[in-house]
Amino acid sequence: MAARADATIDALLDFVKQSRGFDFTGYKRSSIERRVSKRMAEVEVDRCDEYIDYLQLNSGEFAELFNTLLINTTAFFRDPQAWKILADDVVPQLLAARPPDSPLRIWSAGCASGEEPYTVAMVFARVMGDVAFRDRVKIYATDVDEEALDQARHGAYLPRQIEDIPRDALERFFEQTDQRFVFRKDLRRCVIFGRNDLVQDAPISHIDLLVCRNTLMYFTAETQAQILRRFHFALDDDGVLMLGKSEMLITHADLFTPIELKSRVFRKVMRVARRERTRVLAFDPGNGASQTVGETLRETAFDIGSGAQVVLDASGVLVMANETARRMFGLGVSDSGRPIQDLELSYRPVELRSHLDTLSKELRPIEIKSVRTGAADRERVVDVRLTPLRSDGGLMGTSISYLDVTEARKLQDEVTRSKRELEHAYEELQTTVEELETTNEELQSTNEELETTNEELQSTNEELETMNEELQSSN
Ligand SMILES: C[S@@+](CC[C@H](N)C(=O)[O-])C[C@H]1O[C@@H](n2cnc3c(N)ncnc32)[C@H](O)[C@@H]1O
Known part of the structure; x- marks a missing residue:
């Protein structure tokens, strides 16, 4: 039954669009339906198809319909x-x-x-x-x-x-x-x-x-x-x-x-200017520590870094792998000195060979996002970053780091889902509030119409009384 009612009002809105170029499809359906019914009752027509005929026969009716649909309730210093x-x-x-x-x-x-x-x-x-x-x-x-x-x-x-x-x-x-x-x-x-x-x-x-x-x-x-x-x-x-x-x-x-x-x-909200990339500076203690101590410190720091990281030399041979990388990819001492293409690392968890070719040609960092690694029950998500290590403009080696973003992704997914749920709940609430407000405005507009009719009746009444008095005085 509701679908049939919808189809007929659709036909009416379509007719209005075809004949007057005005499209009411973006308006809230409940309000449009109420307003159309109100106007149909005023002209004593029961069905939408009859009302379409009425519109065709009475040229002034379009203006009346628009007046009913476009609620003009307003006031100076409203709120x-x-x-x-x-x-x-x-x-x-x-x-x-x-x-x-x-x-x-x-x-x-x-x-x-x-x-x-x-x-x-x-x-x-x-x-x-x-x-x-x-x-x-x-x-x-x-x-x-x-x-x-x-x-x-x-x-x-x-x-x-x-x-x-x-x-x-x-x-x-x-x-x-x-x-x-x-x-x-x-x-x-x-x-x-x-x-x-x-x-x-x-x-x-x-x-x-x-x-x-x-x-x-x-x-x-x-x-x-x-x-x-x-x-x-x-x-x-x-x-x-x-x-x-x-x-x-x-x-x-x-x-x-x-x-x-x-x-x-x-x-x-202005469009946010793209932030400059933060540059990470290498820091030399410069406190007189010997080269060997400095190197040892750097190597130890590299080794305990929480993300997995491996370093290749300019010809693609593995020269360093920190503890996390050794654990993650099962690398042993014997793997040091082997070309990367001989290691599983070159294609698992993600294909690296073509990226390494691009990097050596273009000398620019490459990022591969959201790579899944590990068995299904212990799956992790990592962002893989290949960075050229340059010396005097040439390629000295390549650093490959694996940043574990599993928890961050999960949190992000949860935030996105909660935000969507919240937005959905909010939209429903907002629609209800607006629905109440539009009904209120419709009532106000009907009230104004009644007031005008009342004023007109009153003035007719006054005119009648004047005529009456004139008649009485002439008698
Ligand atoms: C309820 S009145 C609000 C008047 C005033 N802004 C106020 O708050 O007192 C809504 C107004 O929106 C206008 N309107 C409806 N649809 C419109 C559209 N598609 N483009 C421009 N104005 C539109 C109506 O004609 C009407 O004058």
């Missing part, structure tokens, strides 16, 4: 604590890290009807002053919903929409005309609205602050990951990302690291 952190900590840090006149590029992605980007504008103008704000700041505010963008561009809001704006900010940044509060025109010029589909379009680049709140949670984990990779690209190296209160990034720690986890403020 006030997050905006306080932005004003008190994030903006001052961003400004301090940049030259005084440098431009600041901000992206409000999923900006709905503009309350969010205008809130960002107010926060920055309050910290920087209006003049510096006008000179330096550009806020790119994007959404996929053209209708919402249209409202946003006007920057005009009803009294109930401006209720959460602090009084001083309302007086400073808005002008009142008739029944509307309009965001100041001179500052509005710094906010550039445009359509951008987070799933399909290229991101805006060189961004210092990216605000994307209560939008990612509508997408599946896979699509969220894809969008976050784009956000990573969009941000400059020390750029900051601000998400909504129920959006977390624990499974994307490679891309973003928290600055203020509670307020969902993150910094872009």
Whole structure:
């Protein structure tokens, strides 16, 4: 039964994609299903195939469907604590890290009807002053919903929409005309609205602050990951990302690291510069010890080294093998002076001959990782490293060392597995949290619709009463 329901909603989404080019497949299925059912109930249609017919016959219905699917719930200074952190900590840090006149590029992605980007504008103008704000700041505010963008561009809001704006900010940044509060025109010029589909379009680049709140949670984990990779690209190296209160990034720690986890403020993780290789220096005691004592010391140290190590001369003859190597490969005194190709060591636990040829031609170290050695029940894993020993530019010999990485590998495997399990558990939890939050937003949006209908009814009622009174007075 569920599969059949799925197939029909798939057909509907496919029809929307074919006819309007909008792809809802990256959105969480549960939310899409709820929204489609809601719209179908409103137009009194029971089945998806009937609804497809309805869409074909009623040209205005696509806009209604998009309005239902793209939830535009928003507010000025939504979650006030997050905006306080932005004003008190994030903006001052961003400004301090940049030259005084440098431009600041901000992206409000999923900006709905503009309350969010205008809130960002107010926060920055309050910290920087209006003049510096006008000179330096550009806020790119994007959404996929053209209708919402249209409202946003006007920057005009009803009294109930401006209720959460602090009084001083309302007086400073808005002008009142008739029944509307309009965001100041001179500052509005710094906010550039445009359509951008987070799933399909290229991101805006060189961004210092990216605000994307209560939008990612509508997408599946896979699509969220894809969008976050784009956000990573969009941000400059020390750029900051601000998400909504129920959006977390624990499974994307490679891309973003928290600055203020509670307020969902993150910094872009820069690509780590490749570390210089550590050079191990040979150390000569230089304390007057005789050559023979020095040599003995070196040989003894070599012998007790914990990893297996053998040394060949320039012609490939075995000249030294430390105790671990002798034990590991069953080497005896008689093996000293034998060419390596005569020893089992040359092909077990790993084929060395071709590598030795390469090394003598190219004079560069060669590493062979994760070589398995020993019987199945006592199997060990080693990294084998062949290092040319050079003198006056020529090859004097070759050191072959075997580093036992069995325990490290096991630990690494366990860490990777635990991390995967943790990520999986976290993703499930996160999906549940987001599910709750989206349901909440859907309820809020339905509530707003009811309020509007109520207001309309009230005004009709008032009109009727006026007419009634007029009639009474004329009688
Ligand atoms: C719940 S609103 C959030 C508004 C605002 N960011 C806030 O937190 O108050 C989600 C917004 O995401 C937008 N949206 C949905 N899908 C999108 C997409 N693929 N690309 C860009 N915006 C999208 C919707 O149109 C809607 O305006």
